[in-house]
Amino acid sequence: MRSHPPYPSLRSFLDWCRDADQFQTILEPVSINHQLTAVHRQVLEASGPVLQFDHPVKADGTHADMPVVTNLFGTTSRVAAGLGISLEQVPDLGAFLAALRAPTPPEGMRDALSRWPMLKAALATRPKITRKAAVQEVVKEGDEIDLSDIPICTHWPGDAGPLITWPIVLTRPHGTEAEDVARYNAGVYRAQVIERDKIIMRWLAHRGGAHHHQSWGRESEKTPVAIVLGADPAMLLSAALPLPETVSELTFSGALNGHRPRLVAAKTIPMMVPAEAEIVIEGYVSPTEMAPEGPFGDHTGYYNNAEDFPVMTVTGITHRKDPLYLSTYTGRPPDEPAIIGEVFNQLALPTIQAQIPEIHDLWLPPAACSYRMAVVSIRKRYPGQARRVMMALWGMLPQFSYTKMIVVVDDDIDPRNWDDISWALATRMDPSRDVMMVENTPMDYLDFASPKAGLAGKMGIDATNKLDEETTRDWGTVMQTAPEDAAFAADLLSRVMPEMKT
Incomplete structure (x- = not known):
């Protein structure tokens, strides 16, 4: 079904964007406070390319060591490409995903063989465990931890501070082991940086991450959490898909990508993390410590009010030697979540129709x-x-x-x-x-x-x-041109007014 090769990393997808002339490097210095978002917003509204800011400027005026990538899914065609398909194939993938949710038993060997792509996709969800990973080329613990080393943007003038906007937050329920990756939840939650090693984790009560946090809290234990920055496109989109609670987004990404995800043991917490990611922030979310999160500009086009959410203490940061920081903004549509939503609308339609x-x-x-x-x-x-x-x-x-x-x-x-x-x-x-x-x-x-x-x-x-x-009244009849009259008109106009499009 895929018309694209697997993209095992963010970088491999960026290579495709370059080859497709959908990538632009910004060499000018751009502040991560408001300016970067302003540039991103104008390019997104023009259906422009992926942007890589090579010289982001931090709030204190110094230059960050890592580039910032934005507008990754700024067009519906790139969202489809991240799924490994063209826009025309989105309905077919939607039908495929609907079949995965409620498969029917095969009727004979021929039917079983015709379903091989589905079987292959299911097998691809099994992660491959590795001991060496690009995301752990650099490991920082203790006093080396400083979240300000990452060029985390402040997006809107009324925002409370730096906000991580494209994190894949990995959690697992209490009573599971780190190797039980099928029980993992991957969610995209807002994460506010408040200190060099402190993050406020904004997950709503109905989301999977919050459920896992509650399971640890009932035992008065802190929740191990890995924040993945710059994952491969299938993993990013899987984390945003409305999957059933029984389906792990982390493993499901393998079915989307047609490629078994490679995982490695985290350095400071009992979790497995994507080996090909750009950056991983490791730590524990407290069962009791809370802090006011926000206000921040939201997808409604307004600033939301500050509200208390749990605090995460960072125990380690690992990244590639030359990491990229993936960012986006949320605001009144159009924004990247809205564009992703347009594709997901088509993707979800066969599942909705099945019910x-x-x-x-x-x-x-x-x-x-x-x-x-x-x-x-x-x-x-x-x-x-x-x-x-x-x-x-x-x-x-x-x-x-x-x-x-x-x-x-x-x-x-x-x-x-x-x-x-x-x-x-x-x-x-x-x-x-x-x-x-x-x-x-x-x-x-x-x-x-x-x-x-x-x-x-x-x-x-x-x-x-x-x-x-x-109704108690006679209902009207819709007026329509007879097919033969419409065909006559189209033929006549094609001859006497060829420049007119009908």
């Missing part, structure tokens, strides 16, 4: 912070079906529990076309009949529009054609 078959298409508008609003087209067959689909989506995946508005349209409507959506709302929806309100449901606590932190209402809008049981 709710009447869904024809689904769009999460990036401008609505990717998941706050959903537009769903369905093949409507019975009364009340639109409401059933709304409730099924809200209850199916954790991500949809934060979707505050769902608009359901018929399958003759393009859910990605605002003109189509507006027409359906204007002609197929009555506010007194077709709006469903739900109170006191889970909500992202960063959504300060909600009446209570973490708790808000939801709205469903049925903009489908109404069946006899749903």
Whole structure:
């Protein structure tokens, strides 16, 4: 299925970006305080290349020793490439991942052989353990630890300080061993640097890292944590994918990459870490010590309020001899999370359709912070079906529990076309009949529009054609040009107005 070779490291993917003319080196000195983000933002909004800042300037005016890489997934084509495929292959990969979630038994030898790519992908998830790793060419412990050696950016003028924005945070539950990598959770959590060896770990209560931290805390033990900076693209995207809680993102990345991930034992904590990463920050998160995290600019386009989160004490930093620091920013879309979300929307559609078959298409508008609003087209067959689909989506995946508005349209409507959506709302929806309100449901606590932190209402809008049981009036018939008349018009115009595109 892959149309790209495996990318065992961030560097191998950057090599592809260079060959594809999607890479730009910035030789000018650029401050990691606000300036670097401003440059990144303008390039991302222009669908520009990956950027490597070779001379980042730290807050004290000195030059950092390591370059900063940004805009890695600043276009949907690069997100697809990170998955090893072209944009055209995203639906096929989505169908493949849906089959992995609920495989059907093979029917005979021929069918079994046809599924070999799936079997190969499953086998590729088994990590390979090594004793020597590029990420441990340099090891710093004790007094050598200083997080300011890493050019961690302060992104927005109102930010509280330096913020690690592309970390893969590895944790495991209490009672497991370091070698039990299938039990690992890999999440992308915000991490604020507060001292040379202290980090605030912002993981929300429903996330895997927080669950693991709670399991250690119940035993009054500190949680071993590895923060991986600059992993291979499949690992980065696996950590962001909405996988089931029973699936380890770390091992799943092997299926995406078609390449067994290489792991090595961490130096100061009982954890395994990616051998080909750029930097690994090792340490323990306290079961009791908390500190106010934020405020920081968030994906909503606003600064969130400061709130207490657990503190991690760094026990070791390992990195390559010439490491790269991978960074990004979050803000009002477009940003990298929103662009990744566009591809993941397509990737998740077959899995969603497997559970709710009447869904024809689904769009999460990036401008609505990717998941706050959903537009769903369905093949409507019975009364009340639109409401059933709304409730099924809200209850199916954790991500949809934060979707505050769902608009359901018929399958003759393009859910990605605002003109189509507006027409359906204007002609197929009555506010007194077709709006469903739900109170006191889970909500992202960063959504300060909600009446209570973490708790808000939801709205469903049925903009489908109404069946006899749903209305007392005769329903209108949609006007359409007859196919033979459309063909005649296209032929005529191609001859008399060839410059006109129809």
